[in-house]
Structures are given as C-alpha cells and as structure tokens.
Amino acid sequence: MKKSTIAPSLMCADFTNIKQELSTMQQCGIEFLHIDIMDGVFVPNITLSSAVVKQFRKITSIPYDYHLMITNPEQKADMIDVKDGDLVSVHYESTPHVLKAVQVYKAKGAKVGIALNPATPINVLEYLLSEIDFVLIMTVNPGFSGQTMVPNALEKIADTRKFLDKRGYKNMPIEVDGNVSFDNAPKMRKSGADIFVAGTSSVYSKDADLEQNIINFRKLIK
Ligand code: DX5
C-alpha cells in the first residue's frame, strides 16, 4: 500500500490567518496544498483565482495540488501557475478534449490526474491510463465544502483500485476529495485511497486547532 498523503483544501482555510496556517502545515509535513479553482460554470461556485494563490508561493514551499473545476481546462493553462512537482487534476466531464487537457498540463511540468464526479464510471479512464499520474475520486458533488459523502463512494474507491491494479497500474495513487472526515478517512484508506483532501470535517474541524487536527488525522490514514 502506498504511503498516505494529506492535501488540506485551502478553500476551507482561515485567510485572515493564512501565513500561520501555512507555517503549521509545513511543520506538520503536509505534502500538498489542495487548491480548488472554480469558474461558476462547471460548478455553481467561484473560489480562489490562480493570481491569488500564486502569492502563497512567497510564503510556503509546499507544492500545489490544483483541482480544476473549470470548463475546457486545456484552453486555460496559461492562467494557472504550475511549478514542477505540482499536481493538477482535470475533470473528465469538463471538456470533450480531456486527453489534450492532460497533455497541456503535463507540458507545464505537473503530474496530471483525472477527476471523476460521483456518477462518472471509472471505465472512462481506459484509454487515458498511460497518460496520467493519478485518479481523483470525488466523494461529494463538486463545488462546495461542508457536504456529506455521496452513497457508493467507498465502493467506487475500491472498484477504482481494482480497475487500476488489473491493468498494471498498481502504483497509480487514488486521491479522494469531499467529506474526508475523521470518520470516513479510515474507511477510504481501507478502500484504497492514498491522497486525502482534508477540509471542514477533518483538519479544519472546529473541535481542535489545525496542528492537533493534522496530527490526529495522520494517525487515521496510516
Ligand atoms: C469541493 C472541493 C473540496 C472541498 C472539500 O468541490 O473540491 O476540496 O473543499 O471540503 P470538505 O472536506 O469540507 O468536503
């Protein structure tokens, strides 16, 4: 089983205290910052722009894990500040030219994944596997934080692991995103998840501070 990784979802952060939060994450060994980019069209919400998140590069060296919830991402690569070592996921449902989108972000130096909405079958990945580095399984309907995990999410994670292993992609990580709670995360891990997008129901939970939440969360996904 691959080492588990935590990617806090920055849209859940306290931006009045972002410098301290990023420093805490760095001290806790957080591996990626999950950056939700939304255009209000692919999903009915608008969040951080790349111009804003680009500024965080001045105060943290943690690589970005961009989750592009935008239409036709292949046409918008110049708007996204990608550095070597970043992850970029593009939604299968967001463009007729999803392979082109993968190629465009790979050319910018990112490791690229395909994000799948809850109802999208995993077999759409069939002819993309050789071109991608990971799969992002949405465990909520994309667009908002604070939602509840959709039915069949755990089954879909397990089915994705089997699908990848059967085709010789045993080392391809599965990322999960949405209500990755203290309760759900161990079940997701057991089902085959490797990269955990942690938001309001875990690292940003009001039950403890960010550092303690990260420490507690890490123990649950070993
Ligand atoms: C939703 C985003 C998630 C979200 C996670 O579309 O992709 O990253 O912010 O928030 P929680 O963990 O609260 O579901």
Ligand code: ZN
């Ligand atoms: Zn996300």
